[in-house]
Amino acid sequence: MQRFSALALLRGGLTGQRRWPVQWRSPDPQPAYDAVICGGGGHGLGTAYYLAAEHGLRRIAVLEKGWIGGGNTGRNTTIIRSNYLFDASAQLYDHALKLWESLSQTLNYNVMFSPRGVMMLAHSVHDVQVFKRHVHANRANGIDSEWLTAAQARAFCPALNAGDMRYPLLGATLQRRGGTARHDAVAWGYARGADALGVDILENCELTGIRLSDAGGVEAVETTRGLIRTPKLGVVAAGHTSVVMKMAGIDLPLESFPLQALVSEPVKPVFPCVVMSNTIHAYISQSDKGELVIGAGMDAYTSYTQRGALHVSAHALEAICELFPIFRRMRMMRNWGGIVDVTPDRSPIIAKTPVKGLYVNCGWGTGGFKATPGSANVFAWTIAHDEPHPINAPFTIERFRDGALIDEAAAAAVAH
C-alpha cells in the first residue's frame, strides 16, 4: 500500500500528480467469505477494517448498493463529541473519541480530525439545569466537560449574538476535545486500510436476500452481483437496516426519517468551533473549505427519500440568523438529506440477533458519525467473538422488550 508522507507528497508534486496508485481495488465478488458486511458507510467499512486488523479475519467482503460513503457518512455535518448523559453512552462515544484522536495515524490517511471544541447553548432555566447535570455526569465518567457563563461562551465564539434574543443565552456546555472530521476521508481511509488487509469492497452490489440454513443460521446472501456464501453477516445499513433485517424475519424498532443539512458559500475563517442550540434547533461549524456547515431538523414523517421538506431548512436558517446576525447576508449553496434510522430511546443497537451468524449495528439516528471508529471497533469484536464487547453489551435489541432503555431521547432534544 502507498504510504502517505511529506516525501510522498513532494514526489507527487514533482511528477505532476500522475503516479498516485489506485487507493482500493474493485474486485469481483468471490463465491464465499468468512464474513460479509452489508453497508459501505463509515461504520461498515470500519467494521471490516477492524475485523481484518484486530481479529485476523481475511476473507471479508463489504457490500455497498451504491458507492462507499454515499449514505449518511457522506451527508452529515460531522460533529464529534462524547458528552452524553448515560454511563453506557459515555463509554461508547468516548471510546470512539479516543480512536478519532489517532485515526489519521492509524490509517495513514488524513481524516482531518479537528478538536476545535463543541459548545451547546442553554437558553432557558430548564436547559441550564439539564446541561449542568450533563457536565457533572460527564466528569463523573472521566469525560472533559465544562460549564461556561454567557460571557465566556461569547468569548469562545465571538460570532454569537451579543444583543437581545428571543431565547436569551444563559450559558453553555463546552467539550474541548470535541470537533469535526472530514466525512468522505473517513470512508476512504477505512476502505483503503481494509483493502490493504485483503477485504473485498464490492460497490454497486445490493444485498437482496438472506438465506438461512435448516438449523436457522446465516448460510448465504443474495446480491445483485450473485449469491455469496457466508456464515457471518453484519448489517450496518443505516436507514435501510429494517428493510434488510426483515429479509431474515427480524423486525426492528426503527423508524427512518429524512434529516437535512446545508452549506453556505465559502468565506474566510470566521467560526472557530462547533455550536449547537437544541432549543432553537440549529447547529453550525465552518469547513476547511470555508463553507458554513449547518444542520437542520428531521422531517416529521417517515420516508426513504434522501431530501427533506424546504420549511425544515428554512427553520434552521431562521435560527442561525437569530444566533449569528453576522451571517444574515450569506447565501446558501446546497442542501441535501440522508435517511436516519431512529430507535425509541435514540440510542443505537450493536448486537447479536436471534439468528445465528447475523449481527446488527443500527439506530444511530441523527448522531452516529461521531461514533464511527468506536462503533466499528466493538461491532468487529462482536462479530469475531460471537458475543458483545463490554462497551456495546447494553446496546441490545432486547432492551426494548425488557425496558433497560438508554434514554438519551429524554436527556437531549438533539443528538447530533
Ligand SMILES: Cc1cc2nc3c(=O)[nH]c(=O)nc-3n(C[C@H](O)[C@H](O)[C@H](O)COP(=O)(O)OP(=O)(O)OC[C@H]3O[C@@H](n4cnc5c(N)ncnc54)[C@H](O)[C@@H]3O)c2cc1C
Ligand atoms: C444531514 C445529516 C446530518 C448529520 N449530522 C451528524 C453529526 O453532525 N454528527 C454525527 O455524529 N452524526 C450525524 N449524522 C448521522 C450520521 O451521518 C450517521 O449516523 C452515520 O453516518 C451512519 O453511518 P453508517 O455507516 O451506519 O451509515 P451510512 O453511511 O448511511 O451507510 C449505510 C450504507 O448501507 C448501504 N445499504 C443500504 N441498504 C443496502 C443493501 N441492501 N445492500 C447493500 N448496501 C446497502 C447504503 O447505500 C449506505 O451507503 C447526520 C446525518 C445526516 C443525514
